[in-house]
Amino acid sequence: MMRTTVTSFSFLLYLGLITSCQKTAESSPPDPMESLAKLEWIDLSYSFDSTTLYWPNNPTGFELHTEAEGMTEKGYFYSSYSLSTPEHGGTHLDAPVHFSEKGLKLDELRLDQLIGKAVLIDVSEQALADRDYLIDTAAIMAWERRNGQIPEQSMVLFRTGYGKFYPDREKYFGTAKTGMEAIPELHFPGIHPDAAKFLAEQRKVKAVGLDTPSLDYGQSQDFASHQVLMGNNIPGFENMANLDQLPDSGIYIVALPIKIKDGSGGPLRVIAGVGR
Amino acid sequence: MMRTTVTSFSFLLYLGLITSCQKTAESSPPDPMESLAKLEWIDLSYSFDSTTLYWPNNPTGFELHTEAEGMTEKGYFYSSYSLSTPEHGGTHLDAPVHFSEKGLKLDELRLDQLIGKAVLIDVSEQALADRDYLIDTAAIMAWERRNGQIPEQSMVLFRTGYGKFYPDREKYFGTAKTGMEAIPELHFPGIHPDAAKFLAEQRKVKAVGLDTPSLDYGQSQDFASHQVLMGNNIPGFENMANLDQLPDSGIYIVALPIKIKDGSGGPLRVIAGVGR
Numbered sequence: 001m002m003r004t005t006v007t008s009f010s011f012l013l014y015l016g017l018i019t020s021c022q023k024t025a026e027s028s029p030p031d032p033m034e035s036l037a038k039l040e041w042i043d044l045s046y047s048f049d050s051t052t053l054y055w056p057n058n059p060t061g062f063e064l065h066t067e068a069e070g071m072t073e074k075g076y077f078y079s080s081y082s083l084s085t086p087e088h089g090g091t092h093l094d095a096p097v098h099f100s101e102k103g104l105k106l107d108e109l110r111l112d113q114l115i116g117k118a119v120l121i122d123v124s125e126q127a128l129a130d131r132d133y134l135i136d137t138a139a140i141m142a143w144e145r146r147n148g149q150i151p152e153q154s155m156v157l158f159r160t161g162y163g164k165f166y167p168d169r170e171k172y173f174g175t176a177k178t179g180m181e182a183i184p185e186l187h188f189p190g191i192h193p194d195a196a197k198f199l200a201e202q203r204k205v206k207a208v209g210l211d212t213p214s215l216d217y218g219q220s221q222d223f224a225s226h227q228v229l230m231g232n233n234i235p236g237f238e239n240m241a242n243l244d245q246l247p248d249s250g251i252y253i254v255a256l257p258i259k260i261k262d263g264s265g266g267p268l269r270v271i272a273g274v275g276r
Numbered sequence: 277m278m279r280t281t282v283t284s285f286s287f288l289l290y291l292g293l294i295t296s297c298q299k300t301a302e303s304s305p306p307d308p309m310e311s312l313a314k315l316e317w318i319d320l321s322y323s324f325d326s327t328t329l330y331w332p333n334n335p336t337g338f339e340l341h342t343e344a345e346g347m348t349e350k351g352y353f354y355s356s357y358s359l360s361t362p363e364h365g366g367t368h369l370d371a372p373v374h375f376s377e378k379g380l381k382l383d384e385l386r387l388d389q390l391i392g393k394a395v396l397i398d399v400s401e402q403a404l405a406d407r408d409y410l411i412d413t414a415a416i417m418a419w420e421r422r423n424g425q426i427p428e429q430s431m432v433l434f435r436t437g438y439g440k441f442y443p444d445r446e447k448y449f450g451t452a453k454t455g456m457e458a459i460p461e462l463h464f465p466g467i468h469p470d471a472a473k474f475l476a477e478q479r480k481v482k483a484v485g486l487d488t489p490s491l492d493y494g495q496s497q498d499f500a501s502h503q504v505l506m507g508n509n510i511p512g513f514e515n516m517a518n519l520d521q522l523p524d525s526g527i528y529i530v531a532l533p534i535k536i537k538d539g540s541g542g543p544l545r546v547i548a549g550v551g552r
Binding site: 031032033034035036038039041042043045046047048049060064067074076077078079080081082083084085086087088091097098099100101107111112115117221222223227250252254256257258259260261262263264265266267269271273275 | 307308309310311312314315317318319321322323324325336340343350352353354355356357358359360361362363364367373374375376377383387388391393497498499503526528530532533534535536537538539540541542543545547549551
């Protein structure tokens with residue numbers, strides 16, 4: 001009698017555990033909404049205004065024109081503006097067609113290429129020591145030794161540390177000059193074409209971004225890294241902000257450019273979700 | 277002896293279940309990245325091009341100017357454009373300062389006001405039957421009877437069904453005319469000011485959006501719903517696309533406007549994450 005009681009009690013305990021166990025399994029992973037609530041979002045975009053940096057030979061930068069601003073005759077306040085800007089300046093996206101005739105245009109990029117997991121490779125020590133530093137495959141391999149191989153279809157962000165100079169043109173570009181005469185004097189770090197090729201072919205990344213004005217370094221003549229990446233339909237994010245706030249991995253990027261039909265690029269609002 | 281054996285067996289089973297239960301709990305919920313991979317993202321934004329719809333009295337619309345397009349003398353392809361546009365046209369965001377002198381400007385909106393859970397209220401039956409339909413509190417209450425009360429800090433999206441007319445100016449606005457003479461002939465649905473007040477004060481929503489050119493209906497003289505929402509620092513999303521692809525709830529919105537310093541609004545890329 002006593003033995004039966006104990007066994008029945010154990011059996012009930014067993015049933016209870018199975019039930020609570022199933023509840024845990026059912027209620028935890030499948031709801032992405034709850035996971036999203038756990039993310040902290042960080043803005044990786046600069047504001048657009050009269051100080052926004054453009055490539056030195058752009059004849060104009062960002063302009064905001066006042067269309068209306070003040071009280072209306074009906075007694076309510078109203079303000080409205082219009083804007084003009086080159087596609088490529090400030091925090092922006094380079095669509096593949098920027099350097100590849102058959103590459104995807106801005107509006108043709110699918111959301112799944114603009115959204116997803118990213119890794120951050122910090123090369124600021126090398127880049128801040130040498131304005132002409134080229135991010136090489138060795139820098140990527142060094143990151144992989146610490147963090148494991150970059151998974152396919154990742155986005156790769158490089159932190160050169162030059163973001164801290166933005167929007168000081170001289171410190172950011174290496175010259176305060178504008179116009180064509182500034183071009184030979186551009187000195188800022190960029191991605192070595194071999195590293196671009198490695199990311200495209202060996203790691204099959206879906207996007208690349210960094211905190212400088214260009215994927216290629218300032219002294220580039222042929223924009224070879226642009227050519228390699230865009231030739232593989234890989235877009236680039238340039239002049240990214242706040243990369244110093246990101247961890248090495250566990251980053252979820254949402255990169256949403258203004259949807260310009262047939263655009264070669266354009267103003268980009270890019271944010272990163274990281275675990276709280 | 278037999279009794280001890282059975283009890284010990286039950287005890288071991290019990291221990292085993294606790295262990296496997298803990299493993300399930302440990303390995304499933306903490307990685308939000310895995311849950312995010314389960315989201316399907318839907319683009320709620322129209323492309324910007326020469327057909328993009330602006331308020332009829334805008335002197336200009338969206339313009340893309342070719343700066344470069346073709347083979348360079350160095351042997352690689354290069355294309356680059358510049359753009360100009362009024363802030364308020366196509367899929368765009370109204371910042372509170374658009375109708376409220378002390379309201380938040382476009383670049384002052386925090387990411388947590390632009391990102392989060394949303395509900396969709398489908399009023400297309402009423403709106404398609406009456407071009408001057410005003411979305412009233414009753415329509416919101418009808419949704420709540422089926423789905424429960426709208427949680428505080430939600431975004432609320434209204435589907436009027438007028439999205440299917442975009443970019444046909446006559447069907448979308450109610451008139452093909454442009455210029456000031458078009459204004460009295462605007463006929464499209466909008467939000468009743470009482471419903472706007474209810475959403476702001478009773479439901480404390482953080483953003484409102486819809487698939488028409490304006491939060492207020494076409495015949496509005498004073499844009500009272502804009503005034504109410506913006507007076508409460510609630511931004512609006514106008515000319516949203518693809519609202520017919522959304523469920524009633526379980527929607528995660530990421531609304532990223534171009535970050536214009538001191539802007540009253542601007543081109544918006546807005547996407548919705550829904551469970552697959």
